[in-house]
Amino acid sequence: MFYIYAFVINCILRTVVCQETAAPYDIRVDHYKVDVTKDLVINTARPQISWKIAAFNDDRNVYQTAYQLQIQSRKTQWDSGQIISKQSLHVSYTNLDELHSTTFYQLRLRIWTTLSNESSAWTEWIRFRTFMFDIQTTIANRASEFMWIGSNMIPRNEFRKEFQVPGGSPIQSAVVFISGLGYYELYVNGNKTDLSRKLDPAWTVYEKRTLLVSFDLSTIIKVGMNAVGVRLGNGWYSREQNTFPMPPAQPLYGSPRFLFYLKIFFEDGSEFDLGSDTTWIGRQNAILHDSIYNGEFVDSRYDRPNWSQIGFNDTLSLWLPADEMPSPLNKTLPGHLVMQDMPPIRAGADALHIEVSTEPIGEYLKPSEFGQILGGKLSDGGVLKPIATWSPTIGVQVFDMGQNMAGWCRIKLRGPRGVGIYIRHGEVLTLPTVTTKQASGEVYTENLLGATQSDTYVLRGDPAGEIYEPTFTYHGFRYVSIYNVQGEMALGDVECPVVHSETTLKGHFTTSNPIINQIQHNIQWSQLNNLMSLPTDCPQRQERRGWLGDAALTVNEALYNFDLIKLYINFLHSIVDSQGPDGSVPDTVPFADGDYPADPNWGSAFPTIAWQVYRHYNDPEVLYNFYTNIRTYVESVHTAYKSTGLAGLFYSYSDWVPPPPEPRVNGSLASSFAFLHDVSLLVNISQVIHNTNDTAVYLALYQRLAEEFHQVFFNRTSNFYDDGSQTAQIFALALPNVVPNNVRHFVLDRLVSDINQKDIHVSTGILGTAFLYPLLSDNGYHDLALRLITSTTYPSYGYMFNNPYENATTLWELWNTPFEGPQMNSRDHIMFGSVGAWFYSHLAGIDFDTDSIVIHPRLVTESNKHLLPKVDCQLNTRHGLIHVAYTRDATPNSIRLRLHIPPNTRARVIFEPLFSEARCSRIIEGNELIWLTDRNSTFNKQNLELELKTGSMIAWIGSGKYEYEVYWE
Template sequence: MRCLNYCSILLICVLWSIIDARRPSLFDVRIDYYKVETTQDLIINNPRPRFSWKIRVLDNVSQRNVQQTVYQIQIQSIKIIQRDNQFAWDSKRVVSSQSIYVPYTGQNDLLPSTYYRFRVRVWTTNSEEPSEWTNWIQFRTTIFNLHEYLTKNNALLWIGSTKINMNELRKEFMVPNVSPIKSAITYISGIGYYEFYLNGNKVDTSRKLDPGWTSYEKRTLVASFDLTANITAGMNAVGVKLGNGWYSPEQHGKSGYGPPRLIFSLSILFENGNEMQVLSDQTWTGREGSIKHDSIYNGEMYDSRNDRPNWARVGFNDSFSLWIMPESMPSPLNSSLNGSLILQDMLPIRAGPDALNFEVMIDSQQQSYLNHEDIDEIKGAKLTDGGILKPVAMWISDSGLQTFDLGQNIAGWCRLRFRGPSGFGVYIRYGEALTQPVVSTNHSSRNIYTENLKGAAASDTYVLHGDPIGEIYEPTFTIHGFRYLSIFDPPNALTADDVECPFVHSETTLKGHFATSNPIINQIQHNIQWTQLSNLMSVPTDCTERDERRGWLGDAALTVDEALYNFDLIKLYQNFLNLIVDDQLDNGELPNFVPVGNYPSAPYWGPNYPPDPNWASALPTITWKIYRHYSDIQILKDYYDHIIAHIKYFHGLYNTTSLANFTVRYADWVPPSPEPMTNRGLIGSFGFLHDINLLIEMSQVLGKKEDTDTYSILYQKLAKEFHQVFYNTSQNFYADGMQAAQILALALPDVVPANVRDAVLNQLVTDINQKGKHVTTGIVSTARIFPILSDNGHHDLALELISSITYPSYGYMFNNPYENATTLWEFWNSPVSEREVSSRNQAMFGSVGAWFYSHLAGIDLSSNMINIRPRMASETKKHLMSKLDCQLSTLYGLVHVSYTRDKCDTVSNSILLRVTIPPNRRARVMFEPLFVGGQCKTLIESNKIIWSSDVGTVNDQGFDIEKDSTTGLMTVYTGSGQYEFQALW
């Protein structure tokens, strides 16, 4: 009996472990886009948030076709938990497969300034048991009427000084010990920039250059911090450092705003219901601290002899410097423009390891099918190295300067350790390139090249206080774009251990991994990712180093698709869209860059209005791309009316110019020298038609039939005019026959008539070949050339273009006699460009990165079904890319696509394709012929034949399979799981 009982228990345990192994679990839970795993203080600015999650199964090979059938969400208010354990909302069991943007449907809105927690569980088709509940996830709601709350309190002031450089402010306050502290929440904004200290410690140590840059008179961003665990009964002290940031007149001459200022509100709530507030007012004191001057472009001057280590602690007494009462400063907001204080709900700029999170990595759980020998050594640093760079080389230049090379172009600064006497000044200069060798002698001074910085000094000055064990200097309110730094006359020779440089950018998550057997493509992918991150500074900027760093709309529109494949940036781009509509004029006119702020015109570039059509395209393009990547119709609803106004503005211009003379500013910016730019009217007209087409697609999604009909009629009229005006009937090509003209015409639906399409394509291909398989395109047409070639039967040529290492090409940027680029150049020939301002870290040509995912890996997430169709090189060109491995973290989980050509030695014309589809999704997997006229002979999955030409479409393995008799394309429909297909042709 004892043995029977033991055996029975053992059997039950085994059976239960089998059942439990099939139970799903949930991960990457989100609330209003926020990843709860990586957001420490989860703040929701929405009384009706939405929830998302991903389903994990233990074995994707055996557990296929997993679909969610039911979900349940529970929310509790923290105060209710303490009283009676009731739910603020229990969805109960909801029969639904929805796992993204699941709405809160409680009877009442969530309350403002309230702590809540929630949890989720689901049921799926592969298990009768539900998943385990997620752990309780705590969040808090903000003050939903934040602007009114902060501006209606007459005791709350903006404080600062017009008399001195008041960049340190402090206040001590008493918290009575009459009742336990229930919560302590602060709202703070210091503009241009601020750093926040409580009781001597910096609050959120990796957060930098806060708040985000805006048109301050229209939108000033406010951060909120939960200080409940840091405030104690008795005396407390708060300190704030202020920097000039983008609020400084220095940034753009007299058109800037003014000296920095602070607004601060701390509300402490006690368990007995009492409340106290600490506000920014004239009871604070302020002084000029160790930072004697700070500028985004020109760097920082720091005298450490003025450091007061305990300045933000209780009981601080300073007998060596003067602390005075701050002035009441005017608000940056303009009430006539409906300016508002807005919670900054995008992720902040951070430095070092906290700036980048990871959803895809090459590890045991997400094994790459590429071997190490398949990938040549990448020039530059790895994103997985932790975000702190160390020098890879150092030398003394001809000028006697100690110079360091990080081996990677970045945005950030360096932490430097000095040892020397008090009062010793050190000058640090940053740059992204070295001077070129003298032609006559071929001698290089190996000095930092500074001409391309233009008006930016890009330097820091540090005065030592004389600590005998050494002291570390790190800038606070500036940012540099650089690969090299030189130290002028340091008191001691620095070693590599004395230098470390954090990579600084808006916090984000890496969600895309892309690698192939083609080393040129791998290096381009590396350069794209580092360039994109370097130019994420609360807005997507154009460059990192010179006196510009603007939120240029053209750059952002052309690179957003690539950026959203590589990184989770929805909050940053939502903020950017808000900045665009903030600066949209009443007639619908958009600027060329944002924030416009007090800079309606800018040095070197002229007036910000009117916009170039391809720059103004950022509003509809970014809106549409966010929708395509995130499947959130709310994005379209939020900006639709602004897009309509934008189209109407250009329609009005068109009525006065027609397409032949359509307005244009920058056109197809910087084609490779000495190539001219193609017809500018054609380029401007492309932007106009492109945006109307996007508007038609948006109106269809939103069910706005009247708009669909109206703008479809307009588009067809313009498409016909485009062809009539720009098509050269005697030469059978558009405009002057240049590549850009053919590309842009082909990229517009219904513009090129079917009877001339082959001739236009032939002109494009012929011109590329005549140019030695090189592009002659600027940023607008470069963004379209690779998809056009791949989608129109010339994928081999697209691969040859991207694999080129001679001028002009992406590969030339890191295979040339001058510089080995680790980021993207602004010009195809940056080191020898006639433009001395040429940037080495500019994202505008990064658009090709979207083609890597959408065509080379073939991942399309824009429909209810995941489409996977890797574009195949022909057998004669397969050496250009015989292997590929791509991971993409989607809203539902990991999509993994990996292929190897001719995997079996005995079988040529074959492809081994491995695919992972996340739970709760279905996929359409397509196999292209590997040679012209190729016909599939056999499809195999997991060593079993699922289709054979001998049998036709008969399939006994549970797959739906289609064959296109015209193209030879084979399509297999799958559910979730891991699959290993082999197609024999």
């Protein structure tokens, strides 16, 4: 007994030797997060698997030493055996036999780490299946069985089919492949297959790439009679959406249609197929009209609750055979049917998964210190409840959701049969004026332009009440106005599910400065509201396009906050689909608005998104897959440049929407900036994929362009660029090796003096603003950057929620939104959200090198530490959770910094001086002195580095938890 006690005590004291290695967690197959993916389908015969390594709180320098993977199906088994490797990201399936099409598999893995000589426990078996890899060929060869069907003349948007499944052998599995354009919903044996899945499939360039979705129906389809139903909506396939606002518009695709392919496998090896053909029957259901912009008109008297059940018989509707419809694909391109390889749009709780704490997890920052946040919480379950209601006129009731959002409302209604209820949505309320077109306190809708954002619902007269929730539309709004209300409605009669592409919140950033916290809140909500299978510009007015400029500027911010690799890879494919023979791309993807070729700062989305996805996920496959098309795009701008030089390289937008009355900067300067920026990215990308020839070619091109940029745009008389504006100086300074060293300080001084002359305000549009904050922080003006971001006077981020007119819970499109007319004043635009990346990369200081994490919080000087004395940031990276928390409140001229670095990686931690000419006098880590210096000697226990040029201290650390106290004198 003594021996056992002694052994246990020894194990507690020496955890590294005795503890069992925990099983790996957060497994990802082909980038899908398996613990939140309901039905994991992959579209590759050689998937990549990634995982994270668990470690106990006090374990440091934990690395994986080996792993073992097992994958099996009913017919095959593969065991990698023990692979001696540190690799835990993008580990490829290396069996000689590729995974088979339309097959269910399961995998598990275990690892060995430096914590123990013993392996971890195996993970649970993870179930996944493969897509039908040859589905396009199969459908083409059996065109009479699997055809696109719908309605040519008589309106029909609800289709059904009953069928008999033979009973000679038990069902092994049943999977369905479906595409319904513009949108569809699938019902089997009376039930919708996935309740929270909405607005499927994703919007693509349909004639080039139409997406198929697969559902596992193995537990739903039965031997004997079954029934299947499909509802169709117009979506982006509709003429109504595609003809606005201006040419060039999308093709006028036509009326909705769908393709359906059910495949059943039996235990005895036999198969049964069912496809979409003209034996299906259809009718016009209760949705008499649906439009993304203009909402729905629903007459619930047309509802048939049992329409997709077996044996349904409808004596009140006209059900007619379906018409064969042309395929949306262009056969000469050729177009392709492919799997929708990304998470769907979802509504409510299933739309957002949360893998970080939404409160500080250290003890430096208390909840009472980060102030009251306006708006809804991301952690509240994905459904917003109204915070107030009132009746501005008789029969009208307005509800305030408290947060500008994208989605719709689920409304409890009561009233006589045949009464129509009219619902309008808007971002702000009408102010009382003499000339107002609407009563005070009603929803303002003029800024929606051509979009009505309205739903009409005709009551069926259910005495128990009825619930209306839209099916094939979405709205951007904070306020909901309900007309023709039959009696007073209660707050509980309205709730609004938040709708966006399914994703995971992986970043949480909060500080002791409530202004920064509100900006972070507004950025995250604006980003989510603009994730609708592609990154859009706004969710409310008659636009909602995939503007490349917005996507380029915000991808870095978006990937700090949310797990979006699949969405951005799909968007990159859509850019390729929209690319012209000369390599040019349009301003919007799919092309529906703007110019073609794109303004270079908009087209820059192509290389920028690919590069940022690589940075955040360390997956070079993204760069390999898109490199040729990216290079062709850059060459299209290069071709234009050859005709004009940088001096004449002007496209469309320049630095879009600076604060009035500031003018936009020289358009050729802006376009030249984008061209150089992308050539520089092409150099970086070619280096990663080891294309040494292109690296040399584009490095030489960049060097020539850098010299030309300076020669063309630098004003030698005034020692600044172009007209001396903030944006002109930002463009030059943000490009590597453009500004010669002997004039760099003049250009910086010009930028800083202009900001100061404007009482610490910007004069920048979306481009200049995106590059301004990192530029100031990296060049000795971090205090000024903090003063800018914490300003609450016009123009500033803080002014959006500190003004006499409206308090924003999302980002405005314009700095001066309240003063503009209705033509362009969205309250939910993401394009100014670029500053959110700076919060993580500079305020918290988290960035990425190829093989390490960089922790380098930029710090205001001691005299200005009141601007930002405390920061608490969590970021769940590809290796695990990074936690950075610091406080400046402990002792003057010091910082206390807490870090958590995940296993299987290392970090370079940089402590920068807290004031000019400061010298680091001592560093304590975990109550142990590790650095001490005076005039005569230096004590350095952990090989810390002193960077002579900046005076910063650098520490290289492995995984684990650390607490530093750093003192300066």
